[in-house]
Amino acid sequence: MHLQSQKSTMESSQLIKEILSAKIYDLAIETPLNKALKLSTKLKNEIYLKREDLQSVFSFKIRGAYNKMRKLDQNSLQRGVIAASAGNHAQGVAQAANHLHIPATIVMPTTTPQIKVDSVVEKNAEVILHGDNFDQACQRAFEIEKERGLTFIHPYDDWDVIAGQGTIGVEILKQLNEEPDYIFVPVGGGGIAAGVANFAKYLSPNTKIITVECEDSACFKEAFQLGEPTQLAEVGIFADGIAVGKIGENTFKALKDNVDEAITVSTDEICAAVKSIFEETRVVAEPAGATALAGVVKYIKENKLQNKRITTIISGANTSFGRLRHISERTELGAEKEALFAISIPEKKGSFRHFCQLLDGSSITEFNYRYNNPDQAQIFVGIELKDGDKSRLSIINNLQQSHIDHLDLSHNEIAKLHLRHMLGGQSAVKDEHFYRVQFPEKPGALLKFLNDLGSEFNITLFHYRNHASAHGRVLLGIQHPDSSLIEAQLKKIDYPYFPEDDNPACSLFSGN
Template sequence: MTARASANSNPKLLDQYIKKILSANVYDVAIESPLHIAPFLSERLGNNIWVKREDKQPVYSFKIRGAYNKVVQLTDKEKAAGVVAASAGNHAQGLALAAKELGIKATIVMPLTTPEIKVKSCKARGAKVVLHGDTFDEAFAYSQKLVEEKGYTYIHPYDDPEVIAGQGTIGMEILRQLNDPIDAIFVPVGGGGIIAGIAAYVKFLRPEIKIIGVESTESACLHAALAAGRRVTLPSVGIFADGVAVAQIGKNTWDIARHYVDEVITCSPDELCAAIKDIFDDTRAVCEPAGALGVAGMKKYVEREGIKGANLVSILSGANVNFDRLRYISEVAEIGEGREAILAVTIPERAGSFQQFCSLLGKRPITEFNYRYRDDNSAQIYVGVKVGAEKDARQKLLTELEAKDYPVLDLTEDEISKYHIRHMVGGHAPDSVNDELLYRFEFPERPGALLQFLKSLGKKFNISLFHYRNHGAANGRVLVGLQVPKDKNQKKEVETYLVELGYTYWNETNNPAYQLFLR
């Protein structure tokens, strides 16, 4: 998915921001982050891929730049009253450090879903942390209440000219660090602070360089705004990439982005996981999902345009990721890259059949194999296979299996296969469970969330299947089988009941993976 900005320009606006960026005070606390070549990605994609290492900042993200530039310019009276911000974590850490350096009291309001590593980091830098709400917008509303009650000065994470100017120093550094012609810069987008700052500086001096925003498909607020021609509020926001989980692009950032961002590319969580692995392979940096957006978008751009030999810069915006989330990231990285296939294959139930099947796979590594006896004639297996990075590698494998008369079903893109079935394969339900409906749920992950979900689900219908796995992501995923009598009124009642629960859900009763392995 892409969206393109307006071709109109606003030179006066650029003049204002250039002056602010050139006079921005960030280097009391921030470093000029290195610009590293990514050798493996460069070779694989046929272009010169550069990574701007904002993970090297003292707070492991670019946010220190904008936060310090804003706070250092406050009046003595404002500094004495203290500052407050709402943040998913990176801006919070930047503000905490800025306030500590300047001897100012800082209060940070964070969503309950914020990774623990970010909460600890803010506290370690002397800030008072208040956990409130499940999203940035709920945390923001509470922070405004504190402004009214306590007289704090609110330091916005992105929608402030001085914050934007602080982030704009990244663009200044890139042009200074890379003398060769730059074709495009890929910038993560949440509320728009970093892309607005970079676009303002780069487009003033080098308008031929493309500024391309990259958003998560779960929070693509700039993409939606460009498509509508105005700022819009997303009805819901996914928080896998919590650093960019914003429902509406900022007002000040929109004024710049709508004129000077060339286009916006959106990337799925699976694609972000693949980009995290790519960055690790080249730099040994373990970045957060939002931090990998630039590389993920750049890869899609290269594939779409078919360009070769270009100089492409991606912003690695942050590395504040909970360690336990890496388990989930590693599980789906190869799928996100298209290098792993998840298949359901029927093989004969006889000695040597598995060996024969593996021989057909050749040197392709098997990443996962699940099996349980079904009957005397055939066995249904759930298998993961590495297929290589070639565009048609998965289809080639499917064709080979079908040519050898193996019934095969491709489950690589199936949600419940990736997150549930692979951990549950072990046999079909007994004949007595013949009235089961299957539902997939998502809920905000935080301490006690699973218990709250179970309490909400209640005892109205018997639970015949249940799978939950905490994989460190911001959303909990649950697969539930409910026994519902085969009666139209009963089925209508269960749907009404689930709507009233208020959780996002999908009916997966007809899902082929469920039918093959668990029904």
């Protein structure tokens, strides 16, 4: 963690003063707080959306970056600033620097989508592409900082940045006019959450602060439970704007005594929230920007809340158009409007019709089948759920009573990400083993992997789809009698991998 040239701790009262004195509105705007009419009616609570997607850089990051930079001394401003980012922070720093007429250098991973690189360049910042991920880009930024005598603008773990983000809390309480019962805030490194939580608890102590993270990058929840920042072993990449492996030291200090609960949501729940935001605003939020609303929906259902005043934040809308396909595919699952099943039915006339009669009038949304066995047909099917989980349980009950073998794949990532797009015939391959591998999305990454894997192993299955994110995900089948030798080789390759031999979806549809 890069150390900032400021106090390592700050009293809560001092942070409140810094938030109230943050002069950001010659660049940032006071965004509206809109009531989500459809969701409020559906969920029987008053739900308000803080529209940070309407900032000039389409995210809240402009607040903290500008607050930090406007407080620099004249010498530091003239030398310029540097930051590492693959998205929203980069645009915030570039916009603020352009406004202040100072030079800015942004180090971005080589996997950064071109649309984000172009957006930073348009704001007159110098872009340096380095490394496959944020950590590698950040390390290069530290080196350039020292070489050129620049000022590093941290994306979250800086008190001036935290104070800038805290102005969102000031606006929420002013605009709502009444104490909210709950404020739901997204957490990545913790900047926005720390600023909002501190101010809200100071002025409205009865308001409950709920932090929301993607379940595969929940660094604050881990720290909240253990009492100190802890590095996650693995970090999911779907909600890339909040995909942080360790909560900031300063942000954790500012959060730990001001948060009532820390919750997580799934990829599918985030996708459903993206759709809900679109239906309310006609804006397509990025996954990180929709995470807090996903938490609202989940928390209301699990706690059976009614007639509560709930505020949440649309923190950003910087998503690549190519990701919409993936988000759309997962939306119905996240909203409990679709279920996926593997079904075994007799390979004889009338079996499919009988199966359809067990669906309680629900429509089939997807059907994958190819003849393979004279006795049993193995099918992959998507089913519309008219009444959410109640419909799913009713269908499962009907299948059980009819003695039809079935496996619910609605929460099986391999099935949703890969198998539904590649089913055809089965092929039993001796000594076949399955792995998920994560590639940096850049030219030559696949060739490098194949070269590093070597010619000792036979690849028997390969499925990859581009989702316009920084990383591609592959389902890989490798033939070899000793899986330990495969994994020994995979460990030498600098790509994350996950064994999937025990995944029932692989077993059902591979033929092994």
